[in-house]
Amino acid sequence: MQWEPVIGLEIHAQLKTRSKIFSGASTAYGAPPNTQACAIDLGMPGVLPVLNEAAVRMAVKFGLAVEAEITPQSVFARKNYFYPDLPKGYQISQYELPVVGKGHLMITVDGSEKRIGITRAHLEEDAGKSLHEDFHGMTGIDLNRAGTPLLEIVSEPDLRSPAEAVAYMKKLHMLVVYLGVCDGNMQEGSFRCDANVSVRPKGDDAFGTRTEIKNVNSFRFVERAISYEIERQIEVLESGGTITQETRLYDADKDETRPMRTKEEANDYRYFPDPDLLPLVVTEDFVEEVRKELPELPDAKRHRFIEDYGLKPYDAEVLIATRQLADYFETVVRISRCDPKLCANWVMVELSGALNKAGLDITESPVSAEKLAGLLKRIADNTISGKIAKQVFELIWESGKDADTLIEEKGLKQITDTGAIEKIIDEVIAANPKQLEQYRAGKDKLFGFFVGQVMKQTQGKANPKQVNEILKEKLKS
Ligand code: ADP
Ligand code: MG
Numbered sequence: 001m002q003w004e005p006v007i008g009l010e011i012h013a014q015l016k017t018r019s020k021i022f023s024g025a026s027t028a029y030g031a032p033p034n035t036q037a038c039a040i041d042l043g044m045p046g047v048l049p050v051l052n053e054a055a056v057r058m059a060v061k062f063g064l065a066v067e068a069e070i071t072p073q074s075v076f077a078r079k080n081y082f083y084p085d086l087p088k089g090y091q092i093s094q095y096e097l098p099v100v101g102k103g104h105l106m107i108t109v110d111g112s113e114k115r116i117g118i119t120r121a122h123l124e125e126d127a128g129k130s131l132h133e134d135f136h137g138m139t140g141i142d143l144n145r146a147g148t149p150l151l152e153i154v155s156e157p158d159l160r161s162p163a164e165a166v167a168y169m170k171k172l173h174m175l176v177v178y179l180g181v182c183d184g185n186m187q188e189g190s191f192r193c194d195a196n197v198s199v200r201p202k203g204d205d206a207f208g209t210r211t212e213i214k215n216v217n218s219f220r221f222v223e224r225a226i227s228y229e230i231e232r233q234i235e236v237l238e239s240g241g242t243i244t245q246e247t248r249l250y251d252a253d254k255d256e257t258r259p260m261r262t263k264e265e266a267n268d269y270r271y272f273p274d275p276d277l278l279p280l281v282v283t284e285d286f287v288e289e290v291r292k293e294l295p296e297l298p299d300a301k302r303h304r305f306i307e308d309y310g311l312k313p314y315d316a317e318v319l320i321a322t323r324q325l326a327d328y329f330e331t332v333v334r335i336s337r338c339d340p341k342l343c344a345n346w347v348m349v350e351l352s353g354a355l356n357k358a359g360l361d362i363t364e365s366p367v368s369a370e371k372l373a374g375l376l377k378r379i380a381d382n383t384i385s386g387k388i389a390k391q392v393f394e395l396i397w398e399s400g401k402d403a404d405t406l407i408e409e410k411g412l413k414q415i416t417d418t419g420a421i422e423k424i425i426d427e428v429i430a431a432n433p434k435q436l437e438q439y440r441a442g443k444d445k446l447f448g449f450f451v452g453q454v455m456k457q458t459q460g461k462a463n464p465k466q467v468n469e470i471l472k473e474k475l476k477s
Pocket of ligand 1: 006007008009010154155156157158196197198207208209210
């Protein structure tokens with residue numbers, strides 16, 4: 001039988017506010033354990049939560065970016081459960097009325113676009129963290145994370161393969177980072193994914209029973225966890241078994257998922273509106289204010305890079321990977337006024353290659369956009385060849401000096417004086433009579449030898465095009 005996977009993702013993005021969602025405690029990552037959770041985050045008796053407006057702003061910003069309905073009046077609810085990292089016994093979340101309603105995101109897989117529905121996105125608080133590694137036979141509890149604002153983004157079960165799931169997750173990741181609402185740091189848990197997976201006979205309308213894989217925090221693991229889970233479910237079904245609706249854990253070392261607990265039903269949580277919090281009212285004015293703060297979004301930027309700069313879709317995709325890289329590229333184009341394709345090549349190949357090798361981010365580049373533009377101008381006006389430019393690029397990288405200074409200092413200017421080039425060519429030909437004879441006898445390959453000799457004589461500074469043209473003439477019998 002042919003099976004079809006059905007996948008829906010629930011993604012938790014930590015919002016980049018400075019303080020917690022209901023208290024003034026800091027959200028900074030990496031502080032000593034239990035130094036950043038206040039009485040409100042711990043839910044001590046008598047405390048009152050106060051909603052952080054910055055978190056609402058970010059949620060609305062996200063909602064607008066995925067063209068979702070913004071709920072005029074949403075409600076915070078208590079989701080009751082016991083766990084050591086949740087000492088107050090409930091999590092403040094949104095249930096029936098989330099702040100962000102139905103929206104969508106476009107993904108591209110194997111060259112074709114697909115629209116993935118977003119069911120909702122709601123605000124909630126993160127819980128603390130259980131630490132199992134450092135304590136023999138015991139569990140440590142760090143409550144610093146308690147109360148950190150989360151936006152939980154729930155997709156429709158529209159995804160049909162692990163590749164689509166990863167494409168969706170990557171796209172969403174890029175979007176929240178572009179919007180500046182999440183730092184996207186997956187190692188630190190700022191962007192985490194729960195994957196819901198089921199399979200059904202291809203052609204069926206009804207969905208199969210699903211399992212939920214909890215807390216997968218890398219793109220690679222999401223792909224592997226889902227692939228494993230699809231295979232597992234197919235095996236169970238083909239051998240006559242049934243799928244139990246349950247929560248599973250992905251073990252990256254063993255590359256398998258295993259049961260964690262049977263799935264709670266929503267009514268196990270005894271949701272009810274939090275009596276300490278008023279309904280969240282988002283006015284149209286507020287929405288419009290946030291709309292004005294929206295940056296150019298990745299899809300629009302990619303489109304513009306293709307249209308305005310004539311870039312290939314692949315190149316545009318690489319250059320818009322982050323806002324900073326895109327800005328860098330545009331600064332180079334603006335200042336150098338060179339062909340955008342030349343600029344794109346230098347940013348994508350020389351610069352990105354050097355940054356990768358050095359383990360640096362574009363924001364830490366030793367070569368500024370201004371300096372790279374200065375270099376490209378000298379290629380465009382023929383002061384130096386593309387080959388010499390690579391040398392100059394390395395010198396800029398090391399010294400921080402600009403291209404003009406370095407070209408002058410090191411005498412790297414290209415030789416374009418026809419007379420000078422002819423003279424060198426004559427000398428080279430005179431010094432290599434044997435090769436000349438062989439070339440004229442039909443050994444065409446030797447042309448490259450002569451070019452090489454001329455370049456050697458000029459330390460690579462002769463204009464390659466002129467060298468080629470003049471040599472061709474002179475080598476004729
Ligand atoms: P819960 O609140 O119990 O987690 P939801 O109905 O909100 O359940 O769905 C959570 C996620 O599971 C959503 O992303 C949804 O798209 C996905 N989902 C629902 N049913 C299925 C299914 N049969 N197979 C795969 N994913 C599913
Ligand atoms: Mg869920």
